[in-house]
Amino acid sequence: MRSFDAIVIGAGQAGPFLAARLAEAGRKVALVERKFLGGTCVNAGCMPTKTLVASAHAARMVQRAAEFGIVTQGASSVDMAKVRDRAASVTHNARQGLEDWLGGIDNLTLLRGQARFEDARTVIVNGERLQAPQIYINVGARPTIPDYPGLADIPYLTSTSILQLDTLPRHLVIVGGSYIGLEFAQMYRRFGAQVTVIERGERIASREDADISDAIAGILSAEGIDIRTGTGDLRFATDGADIEIVAGGETLYASHVLVATGRTPNTDDLELEAAGVTCDARGYITVDDRLQTNVKGLWALGDCNGRGAFTHTSYNDFEIAAANLLDGEDRKVSDRILGYALYIDPPLGRVGMSERAARASGRPLLVSVRPMSAVGRAVEKDETQGFMKLVADASSGQILGAAILGTGGDEAIHGILDAMNAKTSHHALKWAVPIHPTVSEQVPTLIGGLQPV
Ligand SMILES: Cc1cc2nc3c(=O)[nH]c(=O)nc-3n(C[C@H](O)[C@H](O)[C@H](O)COP(=O)(O)OP(=O)(O)OC[C@H]3O[C@@H](n4cnc5c(N)ncnc54)[C@H](O)[C@@H]3O)c2cc1C
Numbered sequence: 001m002r003s004f005d006a007i008v009i010g011a012g013q014a015g016p017f018l019a020a021r022l023a024e025a026g027r028k029v030a031l032v033e034r035k036f037l038g039g040t041c042v043n044a045g046c047m048p049t050k051t052l053v054a055s056a057h058a059a060r061m062v063q064r065a066a067e068f069g070i071v072t073q074g075a076s077s078v079d080m081a082k083v084r085d086r087a088a089s090v091t092h093n094a095r096q097g098l099e100d101w102l103g104g105i106d107n108l109t110l111l112r113g114q115a116r117f118e119d120a121r122t123v124i125v126n127g128e129r130l131q132a133p134q135i136y137i138n139v140g141a142r143p144t145i146p147d148y149p150g151l152a153d154i155p156y157l158t159s160t161s162i163l164q165l166d167t168l169p170r171h172l173v174i175v176g177g178s179y180i181g182l183e184f185a186q187m188y189r190r191f192g193a194q195v196t197v198i199e200r201g202e203r204i205a206s207r208e209d210a211d212i213s214d215a216i217a218g219i220l221s222a223e224g225i226d227i228r229t230g231t232g233d234l235r236f237a238t239d240g241a242d243i244e245i246v247a248g249g250e251t252l253y254a255s256h257v258l259v260a261t262g263r264t265p266n267t268d269d270l271e272l273e274a275a276g277v278t279c280d281a282r283g284y285i286t287v288d289d290r291l292q293t294n295v296k297g298l299w300a301l302g303d304c305n306g307r308g309a310f311t312h313t314s315y316n317d318f319e320i321a322a323a324n325l326l327d328g329e330d331r332k333v334s335d336r337i338l339g340y341a342l343y344i345d346p347p348l349g350r351v352g353m354s355e356r357a358a359r360a361s362g363r364p365l366l367v368s369v370r371p372m373s374a375v376g377r378a379v380e381k382d383e384t385q386g387f388m389k390l391v392a393d394a395s396s397g398q399i400l401g402a403a404i405l406g407t408g409g410d411e412a413i414h415g416i417l418d419a420m421n422a423k424t425s426h427h428a429l430k431w432a433v434p435i436h437p438t439v440s441e442q443v444p445t446l447i448g449g450l451q452p453v
């Protein structure tokens with residue numbers, strides 16, 4: 001039996017930073033990781049996929065070169081092994097950076113192995129008992145595999161295994177039309193594959209307003225991606241070298257199938273019952289506004305608590321836990337204003353409420369919409385697809401939410417995100433003098449166009 005002041009299970013986007021802060025504050029900490037330091041983001045999520053998105057953007061610019069007056073000699077092609085290796089090396093470097101950093105922290109013991117609970121104060125790793133009065137769970141999530149007939153018998157890909165591909169699929173069929181499905185759809189189309197997206201819901205990116213979903217579908221269809229929605233249940237079988245997919249009465253033949261139907265929290269092999277920790281029906285650990293579970297002294301951070309599904313929300317969970325524990329603050333998850341981006345090209349930057357959610361709240365609203373074709377910078381770059389939208393409370397002037405689907409949208413949205421965090425009303429932003437020529441310079445004009453709905 002080894003005793004610690006704190007045990008952190010999982011080295012994702014909250015665990016390492018919390019373990020380091022606790023150790024630097026003089027606590028004796030064990031950080032347990034069963035696979036790779038950095039978790040999903042570094043090894044199978046944001047970092048490799050955004051590296052692939054950058055390769056796909058380069059491919060697209062080569063395909064469009066003549067439109068910009070650039071003459072290329074002969075046909076271009078994509079070296080998929082090099083594309084894959086580039087993503088793997090970005091991951092490798094980030095992981096190595098974490099290894100070096102964590103390895104040099106006094107008071108921090110890094111243990112490799114699967115952790116499971118024996119009771120609320122005891123964790124077993126590689127047969128050894130570890131005890132601590134405080135335990136932090138940061139175990140993340142994994143791809144959800146639906147129970148469709150025949151799926152288990154075909155060599156389907158997930159967002160993790162597709163990162164190993166070093167050849168171009170002839171026809172990639174993607175099941176699920178949300179973040180993962182759409183990002184991979186566009187990158188593989190740009191690499192040169194035939195791509196079909198199958199979404200069981202009525203529209204892709206269905207958490208967004210319908211006008212945003214429609215615009216995204218338009219952008220992807222214009223690049224030759226076949227999008228099928230409302231497909232219902234699917235059936236899979238092998239047909240020679242092909243995979244046969246029966247979707248909504250139609251049969252498709254794919255060389256590869258990517259399953260992108262959401263993620264399942266890694267809480268089922270932790271033996272949480274032994275600690276008395278409760279989960280919801282989908283396996284997410286139930287936490288309060290300060291991330292404590294129903295058991296005192298046990299916290300859950302990141303994707304496994306179901307309160308966020310992004311790297312920045314997991315990292316923010318670390319910030320909340322650390323501030324409350326070490327800095328005498330009282331920070332709460334409900335104070336977080338959620339922003340995120342969908343990294344298709346052009347990207348979607350989002351913050352706060354959708355228009356649909358704002359309307360459902362019953363407040364008096366102001367809404368403004370402006371097409372990217374009116375944005376000088378977008379015209380200059382010949383990237384005028386998309387639009388920006390802002391929703392504000394008509395009585396208080398409070399900005400409730402915004403979306404920028406367009407070139408630079410993932411960055412430009414931060415001006416609005418910052419204003420929302422500063423609790424600034426839209427009136428204050430109207431007279432800002434932004435830099436020309438940027439996408440952000442349209443924000444005051446967007447605000448000037450606010451109309452009651
Ligand atoms: C393809 C893809 C692209 C993404 N792109 C983005 C993006 O662009 N932006 C963004 O914000 N988010 C993105 N995400 C989401 C983001 O990666 C996650 O939200 C984030 O990594 C969650 O961090 P976490 O700390 O909760 O868990 P994780 O990063 O998943 O870490 C959990 C860790 O716990 C370990 N673990 C699990 N169980 C145990 C156990 N019993 N014992 C010991 N260790 C255990 C795991 O091995 C893992 O290392 C993407 C995700 C995917 C799949």
Ligand SMILES: NC(=O)c1ccc[n+]([C@@H]2O[C@H](COP(=O)([O-])OP(=O)(O)OC[C@H]3O[C@@H](n4cnc5c(N)ncnc54)[C@H](O)[C@@H]3O)[C@@H](O)[C@H]2O)c1
Nearest residue numbers: 146176177178179180181200201260261262309341342343
């Ligand atoms: N840019 C980013 O920040 C980014 C990128 C990738 C992933 N992520 C994170 O990863 C998580 C998982 O992403 P995701 O796209 O897999 O999940 P998701 O939950 O966002 O979307 C899953 C999609 O699959 C569809 N679907 C679900 N079950 C289905 C079925 N049986 N058949 C057909 N369609 C089905 C859903 O209707 C939905 O559109 C997200 O929550 C997100 O936070 C973030």
